[in-house]
Amino acid sequence: MNRTFVNDGAGGFRVPVVTKDPQGRSRPPSAEFADYRSARLAQVKKPLRKDAVVMRGVMLQLDPTWFDTHCPDWRTDGLNEVARRLVETQLIWACKEFGQKNVMGGSLDLDETSPHLQLSVIPVTADGRLSQKDFFKGPGHFRKQRKELCDALEAAGYDPQRTPAERSTERTSSSEYALLADKRRAALAIAKRDSEKMWEERQQVRAQKAEADLVAASIQADRQDLDAQVETLPRLKRKAKQDAMVEARAEARQEVSQEYVTAREAAQRAEAAERAHRAAEGALLALREQIQHELDGNPLPPAPPSYDAMRRDILGAQPHVLGAFLKSVKFKDGSTLEGRFEAFQRRSFATHQRRNSDALGRYSGPGYDQWKSRSLAMQRKIDAAKVSSQVADMDSMDGGTGYER
Structure with missing residues (x-):
């Protein structure tokens, strides 16, 4: 259920496909990433250094515990509508932060302990320089980026954790952290069953979930309206294509007509030059005959002086x-x-x-x-x-x- 995508060069992304090389041999879909990277690096004005960083990896991930509550079946059914919307929010933020053209592509990984989004960023500046320092400036800049990402997710309905997580100080692996989190969640569930206070908090959570479901329903309605608008896109594309073809035919007719007139004028000039050549040739022949006639009828020229x-x-x-x-x-x-x-x-x-x-x-x-x-x-x-x-x-x-x- 992983989802891999590549930059389409037109402001969006698409699924990579099998292509053909100049010899007609099939190339794997991953070859499109190398093609886009080469095309993007060709926009750099100065020659690349041997040690130049031409690409940086970026991983964006929601809190693993959020999926247990809002998308518990992601391992078998994939992401639901709310989770996909949050992942899209992360991708939109990355395109805004690093530049859409610089995001070569990425992958939504669902085969590990928690879903996460992996992106490949080519650090090309607006003035045609290859400089990762313009996009990854240091710890302070990373904190600023994290805050802006949290703001974007919060605007999309997600409650981000803005303080450093416990995992950031424990230095545990993802698998160890997942096992530890499972144990803690089990202990928390037992404590909730045994505590009236925890039961009240669970009721509040349910109320919040119901409110979130209402928000999700509203978003779903907006999504349906968007899908209806998307359905009209093929018709608009066909009409634009037809209009472009009509305009191209008119321009082609005009160019052919101009070329025909030019060729006709050139042919007329060639015919006139041919007639002039024939006339000159006739005049030379007549002059030759005249000279020969005069030579035949006149005596030899006088001898040169001594x-x-x-x-x-x-x-x-x-x-x-x-x-x-x-x-x-x-x-x-x-x-x-x-x-x-x-x-x-x-x-x-x-x-x-x-x-x-x-x-x-x-x-x-x-x-x-x-x-x-x-x-x-x-x-x-x-x-x-x-x-x-x-x-x-x-x-x-x-x-x-x-x-x-």
Whole structure:
């Protein structure tokens, strides 16, 4: 009659079931606990330390003597409505205290000396840290947690024992404590039968039980109303599912329509590009035929110029190229290389005048412009002679003057 449950990840709990691994092999229901623990630890932002505490066990238990009075047949029939409600209260308190997502699952154990609830808590904080110290801070915090749990149980109709129990100082095992409790209850029963005072207290207890039964009946009525509301949930779920399917179909149609329009536009662009390609190909073919026709009807092109002709053209273009170069070179003071070369020529002409003047200092030679033209013409002849000599040397190295390059 034990009850095992696992967090469903949607704010509740469910019974674990058999699942399949990627290879199709069956996995035991307990594998769902490991799956949920891995999924919850994946929310931690920092890497886990090797000694990190990833899970803590928590056991919640009512007073064993309470079951003797309010649920005596729990060993054979399980928990009654009142006991289940108190166990649910304990589970609700644990979810509030540790966070519902942190409660991986648990088990309601009914195979031992007294019923108790065992929970497995993964201590993940709201900001994504794994820290058990945020949930289990020490003795003072434990006392606070015990008080809050007692308050919740008291609000649910249970009379909690708020003072330390005798068992907490005796240091006995559960089985020893159960035997001792049985002996004490037997002695108490004999004392009650032999004492009028105890009989009156028993009558009071019966009256309290009757009042509790009335409260339980009221709770049962509320539970029936809740069950009636729960019965409407499948219909609401079906309607929500249908509405979601209708909305999904509409969105799918819209996406398909948009994709169709996009594909159609792409096809039109492809057809236009194909037509343009064919037109360009036709134009190239026509141009090729035209060129071939012109080549067939025209004589051969003139022969390329000889090396000597090209050399003369280059030497003839040297003054122009040199002049352009001299004008392009500028200095920081704003002058150009052409201006400095002009000044150098004028100084050279002044030296020429001094050398060619008579004893009285009279110069009867050509003027500056005529002297410069003669100097440039003479330099061109010298350069031409140098180039001719170099070409002759190259011709002799390459096989003679008739070698065609």
